Amino acid sequence: MGTAEFIRILDREGRLLADAAEEAGTDAKVPTCPEWQVRDLVRHTGAVHRWATAFVAEANPSPRPLGDGPDLDGTELMTWFREGHANLVRTLTAAPSDVQCWHFLPAPSPLAFWARRQAHETAVHRFDAQSARGGTPSDLSPRFAADGIDELLRGFHARPKSRVRSEEPRVLRVRATDVDDAVWTVRLTQEPPEAERGEAGDAECEIAGPAGELYLSLWNRVPFPDVSGDGSLADLWRHRSAVG
Numbered sequence: 001m002g003t004a005e006f007i008r009i010l011d012r013e014g015r016l017l018a019d020a021a022e023e024a025g026t027d028a029k030v031p032t033c034p035e036w037q038v039r040d041l042v043r044h045t046g047a048v049h050r051w052a053t054a055f056v057a058e059a060n061p062s063p064r065p066l067g068d069g070p071d072l073d074g075t076e077l078m079t080w081f082r083e084g085h086a087n088l089v090r091t092l093t094a095a096p097s098d099v100q101c102w103h104f105l106p107a108p109s110p111l112a113f114w115a116r117r118q119a120h121e122t123a124v125h126r127f128d129a130q131s132a133r134g135g136t137p138s139d140l141s142p143r144f145a146a147d148g149i150d151e152l153l154r155g156f157h158a159r160p161k162s163r164v165r166s167e168e169p170r171v172l173r174v175r176a177t178d179v180d181d182a183v184w185t186v187r188l189t190q191e192p193p194e195a196e197r198g199e200a201g202d203a204e205c206e207i208a209g210p211a212g213e214l215y216l217s218l219w220n221r222v223p224f225p226d227v228s229g230d231g232s233l234a235d236l237w238r239h240r241s242a243v244g
Contacts, residue, residue: 001147006115007092009144013122014085016138017045018078020129026073028132032221038132039077043069045125046081049088052118055101056111057091063102088118105155120148124219131221145211146182149174152218153184153195156243162192163240172233173203174218176211188236205233 026039033041047069054060072080092115099111107113123140130137140148153174157164166188176182185200186193207214209225216222220238227234 001116001143003092003097003112003115006112006119007089010092010115010119010122011089013119013126014049014082014089017122017126017129018042018082018085020126020133021081022078024129024133026077030128030132032128032131036128038129039073041125041128041132042077042081043072045122046077046084048121049081049084049118052114053084053088053091055103056095056099056114059099059101061100061102063104085122092118105151105159116147116151119144120151123148124216124221127216127221140212140215142176142179142211145215146176146179148215149176149182149184149211149218150197152215152243153186153193154197157186157193157195157241160192161243163242164188164193164237165190165240166236170233170236171201171203171205172237173199173206173208174214175206175208176214177208178210182211188233203229205229205231207234207237 021038021042024038026037026042028038030036030038030041047067051066070080092111095111097109097111101110103110103113105113105117107116127137156162167190170188172186172188174184174186183199184195184197185203186195206228207224207226208228213222213225217224218241220241224234
């Protein structure tokens, strides 16, 4: 998937998030993030959007902490969110392809990283907002969802921050059933997980299902579609895979 496609998805997902948040109301509970109300979700995602925008707009080479969202609520909060989201989309669209700035996962370029990361960040939180609203959530394209699984397994959980560890070596398989060649082998040890594409040897447990469901389940938003083999390995993922 290319940068322009990620930016289009980011644009769509942010608008859907805002629409769902407004329909739910900022007091509504977020079932997928039980500690949050919708206002917390909107403040967080809006703060992430502004944080990402600044790196690209300023070509900032150094990390900076993510700030808190403003003490706004209701219509004012939603206006703030929509403005920040639109500015992120404009900034990514207008940025030169060779812009140099800080980013935290391997990527073909900083711009490619931020477009991809913000598309997935916003898609997951759009699902949260629609969960708070109720009704049928919007679909994710299987190809985009499979890309998000790859980012999660081979990006986020390759970092030292990952808490998915095992005293004894174990092997987990992750399989998207509706995308060609969307299979990952994840080796768990006392070090950060090592994930590779494809079926590399035997696995003790396999988590499988349509890419969209699999993506959301690996982000701990919905139950796993299907688990075969040793279910304790799926439980290990569920309990230790929160991304900080």
